[in-house]
Amino acid sequence: xxxxxxxxxxxxxxxxxxxxxxxxxxxxxxxxxx
Amino acid sequence: xxxxxxxxxxxxxxxxxxxxxxxxxxxxxxxxxxxxxxxxxxxxxxxxxxxxxxxxxxxxxxxxxxxxxxxxxxxxxxxxxxxxxxxxxxxxxxxxxxxxxxxxxxxxxxxxxxxxxxxxxxxxxxxxxxxxxxxxxxxxxxxxxxxxxxxxxxxxxxxxxxxxxxxxxxxxxxxxxxxxxxxxxxxxxxxxxxxxxxxxxxxxxxxxxxxxxxxxxxxxxxxxxxxxxxxxxxxxxxxxx
Numbered sequence: 721x722x723x724x725x726x727x728x729x730x731x732x733x734x735x736x737x738x739x740x741x742x743x744x745x746x747x748x749x750x751x752x753x754x
Numbered sequence: 755x756x757x758x759x760x761x762x763x764x765x766x767x768x769x770x771x772x773x774x775x776x777x778x779x780x781x782x783x784x785x786x787x788x789x790x791x792x793x794x795x796x797x798x799x800x801x802x803x804x805x806x807x808x809x810x811x812x813x814x815x816x817x818x819x820x821x822x823x824x825x826x827x828x829x830x831x832x833x834x835x836x837x838x839x840x841x842x843x844x845x846x847x848x849x850x851x852x853x854x855x856x857x858x859x860x861x862x863x864x865x866x867x868x869x870x871x872x873x874x875x876x877x878x879x880x881x882x883x884x885x886x887x888x889x890x891x892x893x894x895x896x897x898x899x900x901x902x903x904x905x906x907x908x909x910x911x912x913x914x915x916x917x918x919x920x921x922x923x924x925x926x927x928x929x930x931x932x933x934x935x936x937x938x939x940x941x942x943x944x945x946x947x948x949x950x951x952x953x954x955x956x957x958x959x960x961x962x963x964x965x966x967x968x969x970x971x972x973x974x975x976x977x978x979x980x981x982x983x984x985x986x987x988x989x990x991x992x993x994x995x
Contacts, residue, residue: 721870723804723805723806723870724805726806726809726866726867726869726870727794727805727806727808727809729866730809730812730813730862730863730866730867731790731794731809731812733859733862733863733866734812734813734816734859734863735786735790735812737855737856737858737859738786738855738856738859738964738967741851741852741855741971742779742967742970742971745852745971745974745975745978746974748974748975748978749974749975749977749978749981751978752977752978752979752981752982752985753977753978753981
């Protein structure tokens with residue numbers, strides 16, 4: 721298997737996790753401060 | 755510059771947090787994007803690890819933030835126990851979720867890197883096992899803090915748990931020195947590194963970027979918690995009237 725597959729999977733997990741956390745925190749903040 | 759005690763006032767804290775949140779998030783996203791672009795496009799492959807060395811640009815900051823997050827919980831817990839600032843308790847509880855997520859990112863990206871490099875996704879070695887325990891300790895803290903809040907507790911038990919959990923941090927840090935197992939020894943220090951500068955530089959961008967993003971996320975969660983507490987207090991006053 722190409723090494724780039726592992727690199728892509730790791731970046732997807734990291735950026736997806738951080739992005740998802742950011743989005744959920746922003747939604748929770750907007751909803752609570754409304 | 756306001757003192758820490760002055761910032762313990764929620765109104766003063768919000769006055770600072772509201773403009774600071776978008777600054778941290780935008781700066782964090784930009785720096786992380788630059789670091790990822792540099793790490794994926796500009797740096798050369800490692801002579802031994804090949805392309806998989808690029809995983810370090812996200813794996814290492816995730817490990818730092820997983821451990822740094824628990825340091826934040828411990829410091830906030832001490833502030834809560836010593837000065838009884840409710841904002842310190844809100845800070846500790848707001849750090850726990852992001853800290854757990856970054857500890858999980860560290861574990862998963864490390865496993866992905868381990869498969870082509872070590873030939874295995876997992877090994878019960880000192881560094882991997884102690885980081886996994888930190889992740890479970892985060893989950894324990896989150897559950898304990900929620901149970902304490904639901905039962906109307908005074909927050910002392912989660913605060914003590916937050917301080918006690920710091921025993922893991924030196925174990926994680928020195929696990930690669932104390933036990934000679936699969937995970938490589940320390941390669942990045944504050945003053946010097948065994949990794950060539952041509953490969954290392956994007957780590958500064960992703961490290962700082964994800965740290966700022968972490969700070970922005972914690973501020974968002976603190977603002978949400980304070981707004982919820984304010985709304986609940988208003989409901990209680992209305993019910994009592």
